[in-house]
Amino acid sequence: MVKIDIEGSSSFVKAARYKDFEAKALDAFDTLVAGNGAGNDFLGWKHLPSQTPEDMILECESIRDEWNKKGINLVVVIGIGGSYLGARCAIEALSHNFAKQLSSAGKSAPEVVFAGNNLSEEYLAELMDLVVERNVACIVISKSGTTTEPAVAFRIVKKYIDEHYEDNSDRIVAITDARKGALKVLSAEQGYRTFVVPDDVGGRFSVLTPVGLLPIIVAGFDAREMLKGAAEMEKALSEKSSDNPAIRYAAMRNLLYSDCGKRVEVMVTYNPKLQYLGEWWKQLYGESEGKDGKGIFPASVTNTADLHSMGQYIQEGERILFETVINVRHSNRSVTIEKDEQNLDQLNYLAGKHVEHCGAMARLGTKLAHIDGGVPQMEVSIEKIDAFNLGGLFYFFEFACGISACTLGVNPFNQPGVEAYKKNMFALLGKPGYEELSATLKARLNG
Amino acid sequence: MVKIDIEGSSSFVKAARYKDFEAKALDAFDTLVAGNGAGNDFLGWKHLPSQTPEDMILECESIRDEWNKKGINLVVVIGIGGSYLGARCAIEALSHNFAKQLSSAGKSAPEVVFAGNNLSEEYLAELMDLVVERNVACIVISKSGTTTEPAVAFRIVKKYIDEHYEDNSDRIVAITDARKGALKVLSAEQGYRTFVVPDDVGGRFSVLTPVGLLPIIVAGFDAREMLKGAAEMEKALSEKSSDNPAIRYAAMRNLLYSDCGKRVEVMVTYNPKLQYLGEWWKQLYGESEGKDGKGIFPASVTNTADLHSMGQYIQEGERILFETVINVRHSNRSVTIEKDEQNLDQLNYLAGKHVEHCGAMARLGTKLAHIDGGVPQMEVSIEKIDAFNLGGLFYFFEFACGISACTLGVNPFNQPGVEAYKKNMFALLGKPGYEELSATLKARLNG
Numbered sequence: 101m102v103k104i105d106i107e108g109s110s111s112f113v114k115a116a117r118y119k120d121f122e123a124k125a126l127d128a129f130d131t132l133v134a135g136n137g138a139g140n141d142f143l144g145w146k147h148l149p150s151q152t153p154e155d156m157i158l159e160c161e162s163i164r165d166e167w168n169k170k171g172i173n174l175v176v177v178i179g180i181g182g183s184y185l186g187a188r189c190a191i192e193a194l195s196h197n198f199a200k201q202l203s204s205a206g207k208s209a210p211e212v213v214f215a216g217n218n219l220s221e222e223y224l225a226e227l228m229d230l231v232v233e234r235n236v237a238c239i240v241i242s243k244s245g246t247t248t249e250p251a252v253a254f255r256i257v258k259k260y261i262d263e264h265y266e267d268n269s270d271r272i273v274a275i276t277d278a279r280k281g282a283l284k285v286l287s288a289e290q291g292y293r294t295f296v297v298p299d300d301v302g303g304r305f306s307v308l309t310p311v312g313l314l315p316i317i318v319a320g321f322d323a324r325e326m327l328k329g330a331a332e333m334e335k336a337l338s339e340k341s342s343d344n345p346a347i348r349y350a351a352m353r354n355l356l357y358s359d360c361g362k363r364v365e366v367m368v369t370y371n372p373k374l375q376y377l378g379e380w381w382k383q384l385y386g387e388s389e390g391k392d393g394k395g396i397f398p399a400s401v402t403n404t405a406d407l408h409s410m411g412q413y414i415q416e417g418e419r420i421l422f423e424t425v426i427n428v429r430h431s432n433r434s435v436t437i438e439k440d441e442q443n444l445d446q447l448n449y450l451a452g453k454h455v456e457h458c459g460a461m462a463r464l465g466t467k468l469a470h471i472d473g474g475v476p477q478m479e480v481s482i483e484k485i486d487a488f489n490l491g492g493l494f495y496f497f498e499f500a501c502g503i504s505a506c507t508l509g510v511n512p513f514n515q516p517g518v519e520a521y522k523k524n525m526f527a528l529l530g531k532p533g534y535e536e537l538s539a540t541l542k543a544r545l546n547g
Numbered sequence: 548m549v550k551i552d553i554e555g556s557s558s559f560v561k562a563a564r565y566k567d568f569e570a571k572a573l574d575a576f577d578t579l580v581a582g583n584g585a586g587n588d589f590l591g592w593k594h595l596p597s598q599t600p601e602d603m604i605l606e607c608e609s610i611r612d613e614w615n616k617k618g619i620n621l622v623v624v625i626g627i628g629g630s631y632l633g634a635r636c637a638i639e640a641l642s643h644n645f646a647k648q649l650s651s652a653g654k655s656a657p658e659v660v661f662a663g664n665n666l667s668e669e670y671l672a673e674l675m676d677l678v679v680e681r682n683v684a685c686i687v688i689s690k691s692g693t694t695t696e697p698a699v700a701f702r703i704v705k706k707y708i709d710e711h712y713e714d715n716s717d718r719i720v721a722i723t724d725a726r727k728g729a730l731k732v733l734s735a736e737q738g739y740r741t742f743v744v745p746d747d748v749g750g751r752f753s754v755l756t757p758v759g760l761l762p763i764i765v766a767g768f769d770a771r772e773m774l775k776g777a778a779e780m781e782k783a784l785s786e787k788s789s790d791n792p793a794i795r796y797a798a799m800r801n802l803l804y805s806d807c808g809k810r811v812e813v814m815v816t817y818n819p820k821l822q823y824l825g826e827w828w829k830q831l832y833g834e835s836e837g838k839d840g841k842g843i844f845p846a847s848v849t850n851t852a853d854l855h856s857m858g859q860y861i862q863e864g865e866r867i868l869f870e871t872v873i874n875v876r877h878s879n880r881s882v883t884i885e886k887d888e889q890n891l892d893q894l895n896y897l898a899g900k901h902v903e904h905c906g907a908m909a910r911l912g913t914k915l916a917h918i919d920g921g922v923p924q925m926e927v928s929i930e931k932i933d934a935f936n937l938g939g940l941f942y943f944f945e946f947a948c949g950i951s952a953c954t955l956g957v958n959p960f961n962q963p964g965v966e967a968y969k970k971n972m973f974a975l976l977g978k979p980g981y982e983e984l985s986a987t988l989k990a991r992l993n994g
Contacts, residue, residue: 180851180852180855181852181855181856182855184852184855185856196673196676197669197670197673197674198660198673198674198676198677200647200648201647201658201660201677202676202677202680203680211648213645213648217851217852217855218817218818218819218849218850218851218852218906219817219851219902219903219905219906219909220817220818220819220820220878220902220903220906221878221880221881221882221901221902221903221906222644222818222820222878222879222880222932223644223818223819223820224882224902225880225881225882226643226644226645226880227644227645228882229643229645229649230645230648230649233649233650245891245892246892246893246894248894248905248909249851251892251893251894252884252894252897252902252905254892255884255885255887255892255894256882259885282891282892282893283891283892285891286889286891286892303855304856363810363811363865363867364810364811364844370665370666370667371665371667371669371670372665372667372670373667373669373670379856382856382857383855383856383857386856386857386859386860386864387856387857387858387859387860389860389864390857390859390860390861390862390863390864390865391859391860391863391864392863393863393864393865393866394864394865395860395864395865396865397811397846397860397864397865397867397868398857398860399844399846402665403665404627404664404665404666404696405627405628405631405664405665407965407968408627408628408629408631408664408750408830408965409628409632409751409826409829409830409833409834410829410830410833410834410837410845411834411964411965411968412833412834412837412838412962412963412964412965413833413834413836413837413838413842413844413845413964414837414964415837415964415965415967415968416837416838416839416840416963416964417833417836417837417838417840417841417842417844418810418837418840418841418842418843418844419840420810420844421844431667431668431669431672432669433668433669433672433673434668434672435668435671435672435675435703437699437702438702438706440702442733444692444729444730444732444733445692445693445698445701445702445729445730445733446693446698446729447693447695447698447699447702449976449977449978449979450699450976453976454668455666455667455668455671455699456666456667456668457976458666458695458699458972458976459665459666459667459668461972461975461976462666462695462968462972464971464972464975464988464992465968465969465970465971465972465973465974465975465988466968466971466972468971468988468991468992469967469968469970469971470968472967473964473967485669515859516859516863517858517859517860517861517862517863517920518854518855518858518859518862520862520916520919520920521854521858521862521909521912521913521916521917522912523912523916524911524912524913524915524916525905525908525909525911525912525913526912527912528908528911528912529896529897529900529904529905529908530896531896532896541911541912541915544915545911545915
């Protein structure tokens with residue numbers, strides 16, 4: 101189960117002010133539960149863990165089984181933003197650190213690679229170098245089917261699949277709008293199987309919908325355990341209480357932002373597999389809170405590597421930071437440090453110890469050093485890295501985000517600023533309908 | 548050649564104040580060139596590009612050739628911080644996006660994997676899963692030979708190599724101190740080939756020493772071209788002038804920090820291969836400037852993926868940000884968007900266009916949107932991603948960092964804050980000599 105410890109921040113704040121922010125967070129909790137705040141059309145994620153239909157999971161599993169039977173060994177998952185980061189985060193967290201490089205002997209699931217999340221020509225060309233070597237299927241995720249990045253990638257991958265496989269329409273699954281849009285129309289025409297991106301779940305809250313679950317299941321991981329972990333968390337967070345971990349996290353981070361001049365929250369992990377948990381979390385919090393000129397800037401580091409990189413800044417730079425540390429209490433694997441007769445490296449004092457013990461002491465030592473340096477800490481801990489605990493983490497951060505953004509006083513569920521670059525890009529690319537803006541922008545660029 | 552454009556920031560600052568900061572940066576230039584500022588014992592990196600001895604490169608190349616002859620297909624590079632990020636950045640930038648997954652047919656160089664940069668038990672266990680499948684060599688990088696993370700990994704990898712190969716000492720190369728330290732002693736005893744970590748080059752400035760060059764060469768890339776690009780940049784930056792790109796970058800970023808309340812600099816790339824350029828740059832600037840309670844917090848994003856993640860915050864969140872965009876002017880590969888009769892995805896207006904053209908318009912559109920949103924921009928552009936241009940980028944950012952930190956008024960070349968966590972970690976791990984601190988810390992943790 102996910103636990104939270106905010107003691108590492110308490111010396112930085114006044115207890116009475118914490119009570120104030122706790123009260124605000126408790127109010128935000130009511131708003132979120134009642135669904136009567138800003139953005140209340142987008143609260144479908146709240147009950148996904150406990151209300152995910154068995155049918156949908158079964159259908160994902162049957163696609164997995166069918167593709168395994170066909171010997172498919174590469175699945176290209178096409179999507180951007182929330183249609184990318186959740187699945188990538190889960191698959192990286194649950195995969196072997198060297199999954200990509202290990203020999204294929206004994207691999208029971210296809211490899212998942214991601215596309216449609218950039219406009220790099222090299223990336224697409226090189227993706228196709230890999231595709232031609234493999235037995236390929238594709239999951240394309242787009243509510244409209246016209247978002248530029250995924251649409252460009254899908255044109256290319258679809259053409260390849262159409263030209264190379266007679267069972268082409270069995271090799272493409274679309275996750276899209278329930279009723280309308282380019283991808284929905286195409287899927288009906290081509291006979292693709294489809295899943296629905298629910299209308300009431302925003303991209304960054306969609307990891308527990310088919311958007312995240314189908315790629316995770318196809319990659320060979322246990323989505324049922326993930327939903328179980330999330331459902332336990334849904335239950336654990338359902339009580340209005342000052343002990344509710346989501347309340348505590350939301351209250352403390354808003355207090356640090358409001359009273360202590362903290363402008364940057366650094367998510368700290370000690371396990372390379374969790375690098376994309378940081379990326380997923382940055383989207384969740386940055387996009388939910390970064391609006392109206394407000395919001396904590398989310399950043400992430402992977403220690404201990406980054407103790408030898410960003411560590412200096414965190415210890416002694418501008419005092420605008422606080423840290424949220426992900427503590428994984430147990431390792432899934434075992435390596436102990438062996439005694440060495442010569443002991444030139446002076447490590448024999450650690451002989452017999454687990455490597456993870458050293459990691460834990462690095463984490464604790466860093467905690468104390470950073471607190472001494474003026475950096476408040478919170479700690480979110482899980483038992484180990486597995487589907488169950490990851491599901492709990494996903495739900496914890498989502499629920500806490502709803503409360504936190506509401507405490508801050510912004511709409512947690514919109515992202516009006518994302519349109520600005522798109523509009524300009526369409527105009528500069530000469531998309532029909534953008535002629536006027538195009539002329540204005542070109543004049544600015546040439547001026 | 549690397550170019551810089553600071554026009555995207557000019558509307559945010561007063562011209563007279565820019566002149567003030569330009570003057571400060573020109574003074575800092577003199578200090579850096581004369582070598583009479585703080586940290587002047589660590590200026591060896593300044594002339595590496597033009598003064599790298601041919602012998603050293605030849606020795607690296609002969610190791611590469613010898614290992615290729617042995618059929619070595621995995622090189623474990625053990626190092627942390629500056630002994631990790633430079634090589635990783637270069638190898639990721641220059642490798643195929645899917646190098647790890649492509650079939651081995653035709654691969655002319657061994658794969659490089661990194662270790663010793665974390666204390667994750669799973670990572671080490673899983674590294675050994677890969678090692679046992681391969682024909683392995685190791686490059687171990689540590690000035691002292693006793694830094695915990697690399698020492699723990701090296702004990703494990705060394706033991707494996709010793710037990711499995713008769714030519715074990717030919718398969719390990721050490722990059723370490725010229726005269727003293729555990730790794731130097733061990734290398735002499737075991738007959739390892741060694742390279743020197745120069746005394747006057749700090750870790751984060753060491754990518755053009757053997758620390759970076761040997762892994763890059765062994766991975767099959769052209770270090771001579773990289774040094775050539777760096778040497779051209781060394782020459783281009785040698786002139787004291789207000790047009791010097793390093794002066795302009797240093798002046799503008801310090802002005803944005805000093806006068807405009809900008810606290811976070813976001814390095815923006817549009818090519819997934821450059822993700823670790825961001826990591827390398829964050830260490831370089833964060834560790835050089837983040838001290839004495841000062842410094843710009845360095846962050847990085849990979850667009851267009853992150854336009855659908857951090858994009859919202861950058862567009863509309865706290866106005867404490869500015870961006871430095873890496874613009875790669877040409878792609879190494881070619882993919883055009885083809886016409887589709889149906890055009891359901893509405894992309895036909897792009898038919899015949901290169902994907903990179905869309906990327907460029909996304910970049911320009913984003914630039915204008917972010918400037919309109921209150922985010923100043925600078926742009927650093929290179930011709931394409933290759934060894935030559937990467938060498939230029941490395942040197943540009945190093946030289947500009949020396950000037951910028953000096954303009955800020957801190958010692959660019961020390962990192963006193965990195966010791967704080969180490970001391971605590973040693974105490975908590977029970978290292979001999981730390982008994983007193985250990986008791987204090989344990990009392991704090993239990994209190």
